[in-house]
Amino acid sequence: MKKIDRRKFLKGSLAGGVVAAATGTTKKAHSAYSFEGYPDSMGVLVDLTKCVGCRTCEAACNKEQGLPAPDKPFDDMSVYDEHRHGGLKRRTSEKAYTVVNRYDIPEKGEPVYRKFQCNHCNEPACLTSCFVNAYTKTKEGAVIYDPKVCVGCRTCMIACPFYVPAYSYSSPIDPVIKKCIMCYDTRLKFGKPPACVEACPREVMTFGKREDLIKIGNQKIRTTPDRYVNHIYGEHEVGGTAWMYLSSVPFDQVGFDTKLGTQPIISYVKDFLAIVPMVLCIWPALFTGFHLLAHRKNARQQDNQTVKSKKEEGHE
Amino acid sequence: MKMSIKRKTLYGAVALLLFTCPCIPGNAADGPEMVELGSLTQYYEPVQFDHELHVGMIESNECAICHHHTLGTPVLDPVCQRCHASSGETDFVACRDCHPAKRFSAEYLAVLEEDINLFHLEKPGLQGAFHQNCLECHKEYGAPTGCQDCHVRSEKGDKFFYSGEYAPEPADNSSGH
Amino acid sequence: MNKVAGVGYVPIDTNYKENNEKWSVKEKIFLGLSPAEYFRRQAANPFNWILWVIYAVGVPVLIARFIFGLGWATHSSYDYPWGLFLSWGLFTMVPLSASGFMMGTTVELFGRKDFKPIERLGLLNGLLGYFFAVVFLQVDLGQPWRLIYPMFVSLGPAAVLFLVAWHVATYLSVQIAELVPAFSEWMGLPRAKKFIKSIVLGLTVAGIILSTLHQGALGALFTYAPGKLHPLWFSAEFMWIHFLTSAIFGGLSMLIVVSTLSKWFLSWRCDENFLGSLDKLTLGIAKGASLALITYLVIKAIAVAHDNEWGYLLTGWGQYFTFEIVVGTIVPLILFTYAVRNQNAGVARFAAFITVLGIALNRMNTALVAYNWKLYQEIPHWREFVIALMLYATYVVVYRAILVRMPILYTWKSDTTS
Numbered sequence: 001m002k003k004i005d006r007r008k009f010l011k012g013s014l015a016g017g018v019v020a021a022a023t024g025t026t027k028k029a030h031s032a033y034s035f036e037g038y039p040d041s042m043g044v045l046v047d048l049t050k051c052v053g054c055r056t057c058e059a060a061c062n063k064e065q066g067l068p069a070p071d072k073p074f075d076d077m078s079v080y081d082e083h084r085h086g087g088l089k090r091r092t093s094e095k096a097y098t099v100v101n102r103y104d105i106p107e108k109g110e111p112v113y114r115k116f117q118c119n120h121c122n123e124p125a126c127l128t129s130c131f132v133n134a135y136t137k138t139k140e141g142a143v144i145y146d147p148k149v150c151v152g153c154r155t156c157m158i159a160c161p162f163y164v165p166a167y168s169y170s171s172p173i174d175p176v177i178k179k180c181i182m183c184y185d186t187r188l189k190f191g192k193p194p195a196c197v198e199a200c201p202r203e204v205m206t207f208g209k210r211e212d213l214i215k216i217g218n219q220k221i222r223t224t225p226d227r228y229v230n231h232i233y234g235e236h237e238v239g240g241t242a243w244m245y246l247s248s249v250p251f252d253q254v255g256f257d258t259k260l261g262t263q264p265i266i267s268y269v270k271d272f273l274a275i276v277p278m279v280l281c282i283w284p285a286l287f288t289g290f291h292l293l294a295h296r297k298n299a300r301q302q303d304n305q306t307v308k309s310k311k312e313e314g315h316e
Numbered sequence: 317m318k319m320s321i322k323r324k325t326l327y328g329a330v331a332l333l334l335f336t337c338p339c340i341p342g343n344a345a346d347g348p349e350m351v352e353l354g355s356l357t358q359y360y361e362p363v364q365f366d367h368e369l370h371v372g373m374i375e376s377n378e379c380a381i382c383h384h385h386t387l388g389t390p391v392l393d394p395v396c397q398r399c400h401a402s403s404g405e406t407d408f409v410a411c412r413d414c415h416p417a418k419r420f421s422a423e424y425l426a427v428l429e430e431d432i433n434l435f436h437l438e439k440p441g442l443q444g445a446f447h448q449n450c451l452e453c454h455k456e457y458g459a460p461t462g463c464q465d466c467h468v469r470s471e472k473g474d475k476f477f478y479s480g481e482y483a484p485e486p487a488d489n490s491s492g493h
Numbered sequence: 494m495n496k497v498a499g500v501g502y503v504p505i506d507t508n509y510k511e512n513n514e515k516w517s518v519k520e521k522i523f524l525g526l527s528p529a530e531y532f533r534r535q536a537a538n539p540f541n542w543i544l545w546v547i548y549a550v551g552v553p554v555l556i557a558r559f560i561f562g563l564g565w566a567t568h569s570s571y572d573y574p575w576g577l578f579l580s581w582g583l584f585t586m587v588p589l590s591a592s593g594f595m596m597g598t599t600v601e602l603f604g605r606k607d608f609k610p611i612e613r614l615g616l617l618n619g620l621l622g623y624f625f626a627v628v629f630l631q632v633d634l635g636q637p638w639r640l641i642y643p644m645f646v647s648l649g650p651a652a653v654l655f656l657v658a659w660h661v662a663t664y665l666s667v668q669i670a671e672l673v674p675a676f677s678e679w680m681g682l683p684r685a686k687k688f689i690k691s692i693v694l695g696l697t698v699a700g701i702i703l704s705t706l707h708q709g710a711l712g713a714l715f716t717y718a719p720g721k722l723h724p725l726w727f728s729a730e731f732m733w734i735h736f737l738t739s740a741i742f743g744g745l746s747m748l749i750v751v752s753t754l755s756k757w758f759l760s761w762r763c764d765e766n767f768l769g770s771l772d773k774l775t776l777g778i779a780k781g782a783s784l785a786l787i788t789y790l791v792i793k794a795i796a797v798a799h800d801n802e803w804g805y806l807l808t809g810w811g812q813y814f815t816f817e818i819v820v821g822t823i824v825p826l827i828l829f830t831y832a833v834r835n836q837n838a839g840v841a842r843f844a845a846f847i848t849v850l851g852i853a854l855n856r857m858n859t860a861l862v863a864y865n866w867k868l869y870q871e872i873p874h875w876r877e878f879v880i881a882l883m884l885y886a887t888y889v890v891v892y893r894a895i896l897v898r899m900p901i902l903y904t905w906k907s908d909t910t911s
Contacts, residue, residue: 110455202444203419223395
């Protein structure tokens with residue numbers, strides 16, 4: 001057994017070594033730079049263990065953001081049994097910037113509810129992918145969006161690792177991205193918590209400075225270790241998010257993608273971005289050089305001929 | 317329907333009260349009979365909380381279930397006991413005295429920030445305190461847990477929830493996918 | 494052999510008629526016929542009947558897309574923001590149009606004058622492919638009237654798409670400039686041609702830079718979706734190289750395909766210079782394509798090894814990936830090699846057809862099939878197919894219209910004499 005394992009290991013490391021040598025890049029190259037977020041930026045800590053799925057947050061969001069009427073009343077719990085394309089649970093849409101889903105965990109006696117919305121990343125993928133700079137990460141921590149410059153390419157929707165931005169496809173004249181802006185315009189800017197946070201009867205969400213929330217989260221885990229899994233989702237995911245979560249069950253069981261890694265999305269794009277200036281600087285010289293090389297033979301022949309003809313002229 | 321659940325609870329509680337009657341201690345009588353909880357109401361009518369009824373459901377020295385250490389009765393949670401095993405009675409015992417109505421206002425967050433030795437970072441606001449405390453117990457003992465089992469929703473609330481007369485027309489499934 | 498379609502049109506290739514009278518612009522446009530005669534002949538062409546059917550269905554659907562919005566016309570959703578318009582129109586059309594910079598480089602930069610007869614076809618294939626990629630993009634954008642925003646109104650220079658936008662725009666103008674000589678000959682404006690000749694090296698080098706970056710950038714766009722695109726297709730390090738190298742053999746293969754179609758259906762418009770050297774040139778291009786193919790295969794394998802994704806090859810996704818690689822690259826590579834070894838242009842043409850389909854398969858897989866592999870697979874709306882087909886038909890119509898008029902497949906006579 002051990003022999004095979006070791007051989008496998010050796011083989012693997014050899015192959016890895018060859019590849020690493022051939023390409024000269026390692027994963028560490030990514031971590032050279034990262035933005036930890038503005039120092040006093042705010043955030044929200046969502047304690048899933050407290051949510052009872054009353055959907056008051058959804059109603060509060062709808063009211064605060066002036067969204068159109070929902071398809072079903074906000075006190076209608078049958079939405080938890082809805083499934084959309086691919087058997088997936090509800091998601092954010094142009095009519096709902098936040099959504100609560102129910103997860104039935106067999107080992108647990110009661111269901112777990114999970115609220116989600118834009119997580120307001122420290123280094124937002126949507127922001128870095130936008131070619132008209134429509135997104136802004138404010139110093140308060142919100143990721144806001146300017147619909148007036150949006151061209152509608154929808155790259156931000158491709159880039160968002162949480163599948164958050166929605167698009168008003170139904171509008172032919174003015175389709176724009178629709179997503180949670182942490183109530184920036186009406187509340188956060190004035191030091192007030194987002195509407196959903198304030199409306200939640202169970203205070204599932206704690207609003208405060210992001211760094212304080214991490215302390216609170218850790219204290220909760222420490223003082224009641226059997227209530228929580230030992231992880232604050234969003235503390236490090238994709239470079240850290242302003243919205244973070246505590247859960248009593250492993251996060252992948254309640255709809256979180258636990259394979260996103262800790263690098264912000266832009267770090268995957270940097271390999272390409274790094275070659276841009278290189279190509280811009282080196283290519284002109286390189287290819288003009290090729291041109292000269294390719295034509296040197298011709299040029300020399302011509303030179304020789306002219307020299308020859310001159311000599312002949314001289315002889316005559 | 318809802319009323320009947322309420323009434324059932326009431327009967328049950330009264331029965332419980334009768335059986336445990338001799339055990340009712342003197343200090344429980346110090347508390348109020350009824351408390352109106354309405355300082356935060358927005359979408360619901362104020363709740364008439366029957367304090368006496370709930371007191372009747374517990375042992376005389378179990379005030380800490382709701383009042384933590386503030387009444388001087390022994391705290392039950394071993395984590396709390398570390399500091400509050402004998403911290404004694406406090407001057408204020410009402411929920412709102414400790415749990416702020418505006419838990420996330422900039423002013424209160426500044427107060428929290430200033431006190432670098434503050435231990436109870438996660439202390440909930442008033443609304444959170446009510447619903448976390450009440451609802452957990454209600455769940456545990458099979459008492460009603462629906463929003464409108466305790467609250468009477470106002471018209472403003474119906475509008476807020478798009479419910480009742482404000483319920484949306486049953487829509488076709490047009491909202492993308 | 495297929496002169497039937499061209500019978501009756503006058504293959505104008507000089508500014509003067511035999512009786513020394515100058516061809517008017519109108520006559521040039523109507524291929525030496527009276528307008529009535531021209532349209533009568535157009536109506537008699539069965540290929541045009543197919544086009545009319547496509548337009549009869551496609552135009553109303555396209556108009557309705559702008560009236561009722563993307564939600565009506567496409568299956569674009571919150572999970573699948575990009576559908577057929579981009580996966581086909583942008584991600585497939587652009588690599589198939591890399592022939593422009595490849596031919597420019599071969600002829601102007603490396604001085605391979607023997608490729609001259611096919612250079613302009615390569616340039617035109619590039620220009621039209623890019624132009625229609627932009628058309629497809631315009632149909633897909635939510636607010637197409639804001640297309641210039643990333644250029645002048647609100648700039649997001651750190652975004653990959655910003656680079657794509659700027660480079661495609663710049664490269665379009667470079668390609669237009671590169672084709673000015675053909676236009677100037679046809680219109681009888683020699684001065685424009687002279688000017689372009691003086692800056693052709695600059696244009697070519699600009700073409701290489703812009704192509705390297707935006708072909709790569711199209712791949713890099715998917716590096717924004719590391720968790721969404723299947724790991725076998727995704728590679729943070731190599732994505733842009735995959736797209737660039739595959740664009741090289743994609744563009745070259747598309748050039749072989751287009752030259753073959755021209756030979757078959759527009760032989761009346763080709764001159765001896767083109768037809769006579771085409772087999773040799775096809776094999777030369779095939780050689781280049783096979784070199785790019787083997788490079789691509791090696792880098793593809795390195796990418797799988799680099800992220801240690803061998804395990805995925807055993808899954809259903811892995812089988813599909815293997816299918817794409819085998820059919821889209823290994824089979825054409827073998828065929829191309831055989832063709833070059835045995836000097837068999839027919840096999841090279843067949844290989845080029847497969848390669849073009851292979852590129853389409855790869856780009857569709859990247860943008861649609863393997864995207865959201867953890868969620869579900871989306872099938873584009875039938876209206877997307879209708880609009881895409883109509884736009885592609887327009888591409889063919891414009892392509893054909895230029896080929897039968899301007900000196901692309903033939904050499905302008907006055908040019909050779911002067």
